[in-house]
Amino acid sequence: MPQLNPAPWFTILALSWMIFLAIIPSLVMAHTFPNEPSTVNAEKAKTKTWDWPW
Structure with missing residues (x-):
């Protein structure tokens, strides 16, 4: 059975x-997104209670 010979498969x-x-990894890291992310405002939005x- 050739599957038991590890020489070619290893x-x-x-x-x-x-x-x-x-x-x-170099190909993945070279990928650029069409829309660059922008910084998010650190101020939380004020919500009213319901x-x-x-």
Whole structure:
């Protein structure tokens, strides 16, 4: 059964993890958003209490 021979599968596993750890993070970090987030006002909005009808 060729599945029990770890030689080709371990190499494929190691190379795929090297791709995930070396190449893909740089591609993800290079992504830019179309709308840059703006700073949120630190002042909380004042809300009124709601009177229950009973």
